[in-house]
Amino acid sequence: MPRPEVLDWLRKRFFPHMWCPGCGHGIILHAILRALVDSGKKREETVIASGIGCSSRMPGYIDACTIHTTHGRSLAFATGIKLANPELTIVDVMGDGDCTAIGGNHFIHACRRNIGITAVVMNNNIYGMTGGQASPTTPLGAKATTAPYGAIDPPFDICKLAQGAGATYVARATIAQPVICEQYIKNGLANNGFSVVEIISSCHTQFGRKNNRRTPLDNINFFRNNSVPIAKAQGMTPEDLEGKIVTGEFVKRETPEYTRLYLDLISRVGGNKA
Amino acid sequence: MPRIEFWQGNVSLAYGAIAAGCRFFGGYPITPSSEIAEVMSEELPRVNGRFIQMEDEIAGIAATIGGSVAGYKAMTATSGPGFSLKQENLGLAYMAEIPIVVVDVMRGGPSTGLPTSIAQQDVMQARWGTHGDHATIAYAPSSVQECYEVAIKAFNMAERFRQPVLIMSDEVLGHMREKVVVPEAGDLTLIDRKKPACSPDDFMAYKPDPEDNLPPMASFGDGYRWHITGLTHNEWGFPTNCATEIAFKSARLMDKVNVYRDEIVEYETESVEDAEMIVVAYGSVARTALSAVRQARARNIKVGYFRPVTLWPFPDREIEKLSEKAGKLIVPELNFGQMIHEVERAVHGKAGIIQMSLVNGELFQPSEILGKIEEVA
Ligand SMILES: Cc1ncc(C[n+]2csc(CCOP(=O)(O)OP(=O)(O)O)c2C)c(N)n1
Ligand code: SF4
Ligand SMILES: [Mg+2]
Numbered sequence: 245m246p247r248p249e250v251l252d253w254l255r256k257r258f259f260p261h262m263w264c265p266g267c268g269h270g271i272i273l274h275a276i277l278r279a280l281v282d283s284g285k286k287r288e289e290t291v292i293a294s295g296i297g298c299s300s301r302m303p304g305y306i307d308a309c310t311i312h313t314t315h316g317r318s319l320a321f322a323t324g325i326k327l328a329n330p331e332l333t334i335v336d337v338m339g340d341g342d343c344t345a346i347g348g349n350h351f352i353h354a355c356r357r358n359i360g361i362t363a364v365v366m367n368n369n370i371y372g373m374t375g376g377q378a379s380p381t382t383p384l385g386a387k388a389t390t391a392p393y394g395a396i397d398p399p400f401d402i403c404k405l406a407q408g409a410g411a412t413y414v415a416r417a418t419i420a421q422p423v424i425c426e427q428y429i430k431n432g433l434a435n436n437g438f439s440v441v442e443i444i445s446s447c448h449t450q451f452g453r454k455n456n457r458r459t460p461l462d463n464i465n466f467f468r469n470n471s472v473p474i475a476k477a478q479g480m481t482p483e484d485l486e487g488k489i490v491t492g493e494f495v496k497r498e499t500p501e502y503t504r505l506y507l508d509l510i511s512r513v514g515g516n517k518a
Numbered sequence: 519m520p521r522i523e524f525w526q527g528n529v530s531l532a533y534g535a536i537a538a539g540c541r542f543f544g545g546y547p548i549t550p551s552s553e554i555a556e557v558m559s560e561e562l563p564r565v566n567g568r569f570i571q572m573e574d575e576i577a578g579i580a581a582t583i584g585g586s587v588a589g590y591k592a593m594t595a596t597s598g599p600g601f602s603l604k605q606e607n608l609g610l611a612y613m614a615e616i617p618i619v620v621v622d623v624m625r626g627g628p629s630t631g632l633p634t635s636i637a638q639q640d641v642m643q644a645r646w647g648t649h650g651d652h653a654t655i656a657y658a659p660s661s662v663q664e665c666y667e668v669a670i671k672a673f674n675m676a677e678r679f680r681q682p683v684l685i686m687s688d689e690v691l692g693h694m695r696e697k698v699v700v701p702e703a704g705d706l707t708l709i710d711r712k713k714p715a716c717s718p719d720d721f722m723a724y725k726p727d728p729e730d731n732l733p734p735m736a737s738f739g740d741g742y743r744w745h746i747t748g749l750t751h752n753e754w755g756f757p758t759n760c761a762t763e764i765a766f767k768s769a770r771l772m773d774k775v776n777v778y779r780d781e782i783v784e785y786e787t788e789s790v791e792d793a794e795m796i797v798v799a800y801g802s803v804a805r806t807a808l809s810a811v812r813q814a815r816a817r818n819i820k821v822g823y824f825r826p827v828t829l830w831p832f833p834d835r836e837i838e839k840l841s842e843k844a845g846k847l848i849v850p851e852l853n854f855g856q857m858i859h860e861v862e863r864a865v866h867g868k869a870g871i872i873q874m875s876l877v878n879g880e881l882f883q884p885s886e887i888l889g890k891i892e893e894v895a
Contacts, residue, residue, distance in 0.1 A: 255745075257756070258754075258756050288741050288742065288743050304747065304756060309738040309743055309744065311738075312745070312746065313748065314606055317576060317577070317607065320572060323570065323580075324580065326584075327581070327584075329739045332738060349574065350573060350577055353573040353577070506570075515562075515566040516566060518564060518566045
């Protein structure tokens with residue numbers, strides 16, 4: 245049962261939620277709310293942005309400043325909000341399709357700018373909302389309604405993508421580790437820059453039914469049995485790592501945050517006195 | 519004292535926006551609109567505003583909507599291909615009732631078309647470009663002075679009605695230099711969005727006030743918590759499948775223009791009182807048309823001039839009224855026929871309509887329009 249101060253962040257008026265019972269995204273909602281509460285955030289100073297997808301329906305349930313935008317574009321909206329008001333805490337929740345397919349360009353540019361937003365990517369390896377089509381993170385060989393013979397498109401590694409594009413905090417956990425998810429989101433919020441927390445989520449309804457993970461528990465067990473912490477992964481061969489989920493914190497570094505640079509520019513040209 | 523400047527249309531439009539209170543611009547470069555972004559990048563930080571060059575036009579309008587949600591008057595500017603890219607998020611701004619100004623400096627199309635040549639081919643896209651029913655407000659300036667003025671009007675309408683407003687400029691106007699009389703800041707009438715007066719817990723972001731049927735808007739960061747979505751929603755902003763709520767929301771979006779049409783519609787006329795024939799033109803073409811009409815008058819031809827300043831809502835009742843006396847309307851456009859359909863709709867068969875269409879990257883010559891007037895007279 246969530247703590248009372250966590251429950252305060254839920255828009256009870258908007259319940260019941262639309263997720264299937266047992267959807268992995270609920271675990272992530274709880275982890276995000278615990279992280280926000282424990283980081284001392286205020287609801288009226290916190291923005292939760294999203295695109296379109298099952299994952300992206302999350303902001304509706306959070307009693308903060310919430311914006312459910314267009315498919316893949318949420319980071320561009322969030323960038324505008326953050327630049328307009330850098331005091332706001334911004335969490336952008338995205339699905340794997342939202343973030344890496346239609347929104348891939350906005351994702352890499354948000355990483356490049358190092359703008360102070362925490363992106364929580366809810367990766368269930370599938371397009372859940374539209375009925376189980378393949379996404380850019382569907383594993384090779386996995387079945388989807390648009391990959392009936394198994395996916396042949398190589399998947400993205402979201403954390404490597406974020407690291408390469410310049411994000412200053414990058415971590416991955418699975419929904420089988422809710423406390424670690426919460427910790428990484430807290431670390432992401434504490435980072436003054438663009439943070440990416442990829443959380444491996446589950447869609448038993450769409451992904452599971454085609455890939456032998458029919459129940460929510462099948463998925464949790466799969467994540468438990470196939471996760472490898474970074475330290476251990478470093479000693480393993482690529483063959484051994486095949487099909488494994490490497491978890492941990494990949495990037496923690498400091499470079500100037502974008503809105504800080506812009507506010508400095510305003511001071512330089514005297515706009516702060518305007 | 520008003521100041522005199524010698525500006526390009528794009529520059530004038532940018533300064534007009536700043537005078538209107540625009541403090542946020544998100545955009546992506548594209549000819550022939552880029553000067554607007556360039557002026558904004560230089561001027562906005564000087565007035566504690568925000569400029570950001572985004573990764574594409576989709577992101578440009580998204581950031582602009584974000585800037586508005588966080589409380590700024592916000593604008594984006596583009597041209598043809600970029601205007602196409604912006605359509606989906608433009609729809610979000612209609613549905614979520616976020617005030618923004620979107621400028622399209624029209625060039626020839628389709629596709630990459632004619633990046634450096636004038637056209638008027640986006641008139642219907644302005645009205646119907648984004649999917650779904652929505653109420654469009656679009657201005658078409660026809661002088662550099664007016665670029666400044668419509669920027670202010672566009673922001674006023676966006677803020678008043680809590681919706682996007684379009685400015686349909688064109689390549690010739692955007693790049694032409696003319697004298698601009700810049701009014702004193704104190705002489706401008708500026709409208710700011712209506713803010714909620716209730717407590718944060720009672721705020722319903724989509725509940726209209728009974729007196730004007732328009733909902734007040736909070737900003738993210740000013741103490742209110744609310745939900746924004748592109749899904750059709752109820753007064754709390756929460757997605758709905760309830761037929762009554764859907765009908766209420768959908769009709770209210772249309773009513774912004776239906777109910778306030780007379781307050782929004784603008785047009786200009788000359789010599790229409792005794793006119794037996796009227797030339798109806800907008801944007802840069804209207805300049806050519808006016809010069810032809812004056813020359814024809816000098817030759818004792820009873821011809822008048824009508825210029826829609828708002829393409830949307832279209833001044834249909836006004837044109838209908840004039841068509842009762844003037845039996846012929848000449849409609850020159852730089853397309854194969856877009857606004858002419860609105861003229862036809864307006865006159866209900868009361869006047870004959872003569873189309874002039876030019877699609878070669880150039881502007882009409884006054885002599886061409888004069889020739890048509892003489893032929894029809
Ligand atoms: C422009 C556009 N294209 C396509 C869609 C249809 N669509 C809705 S959600 C979605 C995929 C969602 O997948 P993901 O982001 O992984 O979220 P999930 O539902 O799996 O949580 C798609 C393709 C859309 N809403 N908008
Ligand atoms: S379809 Fe999948 S992702 Fe969507 S709510 Fe159901 S389980 Fe979750
Ligand atoms: Mg998904």
